[in-house]
Amino acid sequence: MAKRSCIICGGATGSREHLFPAALGGRRVNAGIYCSEHNQALGPGAAVLAKQLRVINSILMVESDRDRKVAHYPVTVEDGRTLNVVGGHATLAARFDVTSDTPEVTTGTLNFQTDAQFQAWVKAQHDAGNRVEFGERQINPPKFYPGPRLELTFGGSNGLRAIAYLALTYFAHHFADAARTPALHDFKAYVLGQEAATRAGWAPVDAFANLPVNPFEFGHMIAVGVDTNGKAKALVSIFGSLNFAVDIAQLAEAEEARAMATFINPLARGAPADIHEVAIEPGGLGTVETDRSQQTLETAIADGIMQSALRILFEKISIYVNRRDATPLLMRLENIAARPVSDRSDAIATLLNEQLPTTMILQLCERVVSGLKLAFGATPETVPFIAMLDELLAFDPVRPSGLSENTETLMPAMRDIIGQQLLAATAGGVISIDILVEILAGERGARSISEMYVSVLNQLSNQLSADSSLDRAGS
Template identity: 30%
Template sequence: MSKTCIVCGQAAGSGEHVFPAALGGRRVNSGIYCPKHDNSYSGLVNEIAGQLDFLNAYLGVIPDHSKKSKTASAEHTLTGETVSISAKEIRFTKPWIISRTPVGEGEALQLSFPDIQSAKQFIKKMEASEHKWTYLSKPVARRYITGSVKHKRAFGGACGLGSIAYLTQTLFAQEFPEVARSGVLSNFLGYTQAIAKVAMLGGCEKQSEEREELIEARLTLTSALEPFGGAAPIWWDFSLSEEEHVNKFEFGHRVTVGIDGSDGQIYGRVALFSALTFSMHLGTAPHGSATREVTVDIDPLAKHPPNDINKREVFSAPGRIQVPEHATEGLANAVANGTQQRAFAHLMERLDEHQLSMLARDMNKALAPCSNLSLLEARALIEKALDEQLQQIWRMVRGVLEGLKERMAEGNMAVINPMLDSLIAYDVQSTSGLSQQAEVMLALAKAALAAQMEEDCAAGVLNEERIAELMGKGPGLHVVGQMVLAPLLQVFGESPHPDEQ
């Protein structure tokens, strides 16, 4: 079949990604949309990329045609400053004032910079200005323990669902080109075009005062939804049973499209990160259409083809969907009974495990020469590697002390919890972000881990698996707990036990 746009029938050739490049899609098909209609969906692509930016950043997804992994913006809870989140780090995006103190006719400022380059730019700017200033001390490079951050994102919504519908229709057009151009998708295409227009005009969230163009786009969307009873033909689907085929990729996306020839049902299913699941009804295929289903798993972490996807085809319709009477009922029930929260919590647990695996891989590479070094050289190498992971070590310290707080509360000894809180307190006016007592806890934890790694290195067992255990699992929590809790537990007549860390 000639390459014609599935929306307007004109010549295609835009070269759009079959699965959005911003989500890690690598495959391009130039025969689905014309340039005009490919561009018309850009608002939906931006919407889904924005909704998933935190997950993509945390996972380290690199968009197609880019060399850098995704980042997401968030608010540092204690300072209100903007931070950038990536798979590697959390960092402030611009200089900010830690403290300011009046001095004579001026004031002394303590400043924090994201990196050396931004510090140099600030100095250059000050030198070129008319302000009188001088160093009170030389700049010092220190890692800042960021603590908690706020990142608000809503998954789904009208535009989010529209984005999922768009990427599904695109894959359907690739796998069922004749049916996609037969006219049976006209209502579905009308819907995705209408919601795409709303997204492009910035109308994904209702505004108090909307310009006429956006009001008109909303009216068009309302008309486009009439063939579907006024509701979008896509919905969150938490009823999916355990599938026979698990996604080939750890955080793979899955898109399933198919036709059930018994009644012509054209259906689609989408699972993002193997966790966020949707179903949709695209239309009814022409009489006599063969039953067939295609499932494509996409690896958002793959850097290039051919190992970026896994495709399966069956001549049956195991993924056939059941259109709900009320499109939002499934989501409402999932929120009420906790299904949605558990699905997202499980995804975050998997992401944390992935982060720990990547950390262990990097540390193992850095510490590879350790066994061939002298004791002093090995110790220096280990301490340098741990200095790169202070944020993770701090998470372990907090985990241990928060666990002790729970035990104290259960044992009617919560009276000491304020003291425990002081040991892990933040201080936004310190160069590390921690109070002096918290810095001591962090230093103790680092020393304990360094000593254990030195011992493991000497014994020849400091491999990637062992590093993962020490940097975030039970053995590491036990090592940290032995060091930071021992003095406290001695006061109260207890001793730490591995099973209790």
């Protein structure tokens, strides 16, 4: 392809910008759209998208194309420590408490949750040319925290301007000549932050009804085109759930009516599985409505635009994470299932102690407790039972484990219950990922844990009744 001029200033191109932001899983570049200066000027648009969508990127473990790393999502917890959320799981961030600091020597206490964190820190210090000496080393048991509250904040003028930047880039990619006409002057000014006119806005899911089905589970999509009236427009979908319409321009010069849809797979590591491009009917882009351009995600949810889409997205993410986390266990369970029945029980117990994260058990317990509270309802008669449930699943930041004494006491029993379920599931000599997920994170496991909770509640209730009878007898 012949080298083209920058669509903003007409200068020389060659900056090799990512068509879709690298931090969100974009793998393809184009050296014929922007000059270096304007590629840098538009860079904050990509940064806005990456920052506002960081929580989903972290849970899905989307690798940046620049450094092949997954960005963590930091959350500050009750005791002031920072949790780094990656893949839907939280680990404590490394911490260095300085006790003395001179130009020659810095002394302090290092805190790491895992040995891998410690080794990575030591390597980073050596690579930086720092000499490190260690005194006493103490290994503490892992500490657990309540599941951090993750927030997805998106939209506003900056977020939606970033969506318009995506539309401009893909329009220039597919409509190179039209993107360099004066008709796009005002739209480019909007993308650069030089004009405040409404150009992008939230779109209801039915605006995408006439477009092809996204072939990727969490795929992004950018569809750009020109209709029969010379109107240039775009539809953009992030993770297949956050949907936007973009009003690009009314073209003054004749342009063939056509449209292209590009689907991006953020979970792919490279070509050819990273994108799918297809020509679509220009009418599939529908009528662009941008009167909601200043809305944040919270406002769009309140207005009902995003409620269903987000619910579906987070349900999909939950299923995906559960299956992903269960896969390493499945490989060992398949080997255990092929063993003689007499060997399976001990092998499953060993597997669960080595590989089943306590956080997964806690998440299953949280689901059970929430369900039981809902079933009990809020009545004077059920208040004591709800209080008991809160005591059976509680976190205590003062204790070394981070769990209350009651919760920590019940953990081995819960692990045994899961083990019994797995033993029953392997009775036929095979086990599937669907059954495993149902036991570890679904209805099957929740039902067994629920039975244990009800049994404990009955015991506590009987004890309370007995204590009350003794009190009355004593009085």
